[in-house]
Amino acid sequence: MHLLDIRNLKTHFYTLEGVVKAVDDVSFTVDEGEAVGLAGESGSGKSTVALSVMRLIKPPGKVVSGQILYKGEDLLGKRIAQFDDVRWKEISMIFQGAMNALNPVYTVGNQIVEAITHHEGTSSTEAWKTAERLLGLVGIDSSRAHSFPHEFSGGMRQRAMIAMALALNPSLVIADEPTTALDVIVERQILDLIADLKRKLGLSILLITHDLSVISELCSKAVIFYAGQIAELSPVAAMLKEPLHPYTRGLLDAFLRIDGEKEKLRPIAGNPPSLLNPPSGCRFHPRCPYAKGICSTEQPKLTDVGGRLVACHLFTGAS
Numbered sequence: 001m002h003l004l005d006i007r008n009l010k011t012h013f014y015t016l017e018g019v020v021k022a023v024d025d026v027s028f029t030v031d032e033g034e035a036v037g038l039a040g041e042s043g044s045g046k047s048t049v050a051l052s053v054m055r056l057i058k059p060p061g062k063v064v065s066g067q068i069l070y071k072g073e074d075l076l077g078k079r080i081a082q083f084d085d086v087r088w089k090e091i092s093m094i095f096q097g098a099m100n101a102l103n104p105v106y107t108v109g110n111q112i113v114e115a116i117t118h119h120e121g122t123s124s125t126e127a128w129k130t131a132e133r134l135l136g137l138v139g140i141d142s143s144r145a146h147s148f149p150h151e152f153s154g155g156m157r158q159r160a161m162i163a164m165a166l167a168l169n170p171s172l173v174i175a176d177e178p179t180t181a182l183d184v185i186v187e188r189q190i191l192d193l194i195a196d197l198k199r200k201l202g203l204s205i206l207l208i209t210h211d212l213s214v215i216s217e218l219c220s221k222a223v224i225f226y227a228g229q230i231a232e233l234s235p236v237a238a239m240l241k242e243p244l245h246p247y248t249r250g251l252l253d254a255f256l257r258i259d260g261e262k263e264k265l266r267p268i269a270g271n272p273p274s275l276l277n278p279p280s281g282c283r284f285h286p287r288c289p290y291a292k293g294i295c296s297t298e299q300p301k302l303t304d305v306g307g308r309l310v311a312c313h314l315f316t317g318a319s
Contacts, residue, residue: 001072002029003204004053004091004172009066011045011052020275022048022061024228030172035198035205037215037236039251040225041272046208047096049225050174053206054093055083070172088119092165094158096177096208101161102149108160109135109145115167134163138193155186159193166197172204179214191217212251216240224248227273227283234308244310246288282313290314 011023022045030036038046051057053068055075068075070090075083095101103111112131116122122130132142138159149157158178165173175194179187195218198205207218215222215236222239224232224247232245243249250268270287273279279286285295294313302309303316 002069003032003034003071004030004206005067005069006049006053007067007069009049009052009068010064011048011057012062012064014060014062015276018276021228021278022275023052025066026225026228026230028223028230028233030204030206032171032204033198033202034221035207035219037207037209037212037219037222038225039209039212039215039222040231041210043272043275044225045228045275046210046225047176050093050176050206050208053091053174054087055080084119088115088170089168090170091172091174092168092170093174094161094165094176094178096180102157104149107146107148108152109147112145112160112164112167115164119168130167131163134166135160137166137197138163153186154182155189158182158186158190162190162193162197166201169201170203172206174206174208176208177210178207179209179211194218212240213255224251227278228275229283230302230309230311231284232308232310232312233302234310238308244305244308244315245284245312246290246314247284250287282311 006029007027009023009026013020013022026049028036038049040046052063053075057063063076070086075086102108109128109131112134113124113127116127116130117124132145135145136142140156140159152160178194179190182190191214194205197203205218207215209215219236222234222236223230224245226247231247232239234244239248240252243252253266254268268287273283273286281296281298282300285291288295292313300311300313300316302311305315
């Protein structure tokens with residue numbers, strides 16, 4: 001049994017202009033102790049998947065259909081009061097943009113303590129001890145628990161967010177762009193910290209990013225997202241060696257390499273489509289150098305290619 005099993009998830013936003021299909025029939029799994037990377041361009045629906053799992057989709061958004069199974073139980077079938085026993089205790093989230101995710105009028109320690117006392121019912125004294133221990137675990141001196149967020153650097157705020165996510169000993173941590181707005185040195189430190197915590201605590205991680213190099217550092221499996229749908233699902237090593245979907249190839253070609261001969265960057269032509277009115281057929285076909293007639297009329301199904309899944313007519317046998 002998978003730890004997290006997302007089946008045919010559809011999350012839409014109902015706007016005055018029409019229905020935005022942010023997540024459109026998405027299925028993938030996360031196993032115990034596994035780190036899975038969800039990658040794609042901004043606006044492709046990655047964060048909407050995370051918010052759907054956490055039951056944090058707000059109107060005009062709505063999870064339309066599908067299942068989100070955690071240890072075999074469908075989270076979407078639980079009342080919100082019941083789901084509170086899962087959120088943070090079993091599944092926690094490191095939110096995007098630590099600069100703004102912490103409440104500026106409360107100390108960092110108070111914010112961690114509040115999460116602990118709300119869910120665990122422990123005394124304030126015990127909760128403070130736990131908060132100080134967690135800050136130490138992520139490399140912040142326990143005395144800084146009494147500091148306010150503005151007294152922390154960007155990297156320290158991100159570490160504090162990680163400490164908060166670990167407050168209730170969850171099995172699964174969703175990290176939504178955990179290195180956004182950090183310089184490369186601090187980014188390296190945060191990635192090393194997450195990898196170290198995964199090893200020490202046996203965490204399962206769903207990492208959301210637009211940066212394939214981050215996925216290559218932390219994850220064993222990659223889910224490549226495009227326009228609200230899965231383009232490719234593959235072990236990371238195989239994907240880096242031989243990407244199957246043209247979009248995955250485009251993402252990899254858009255990165256500079258420090259080894260081999262010097263080459264010009266090869267950006268993906270065009271722009272991501274509007275999820276309000278996505279293209280017919282394969283949603284990537286207007287930007288795809290390999291597109292053929294069927295690509296504009298028929299949406300490709302995820303096809304098994306040597307144990308990897310790819311949604312592309314190059315592999316369906318269609319002409």
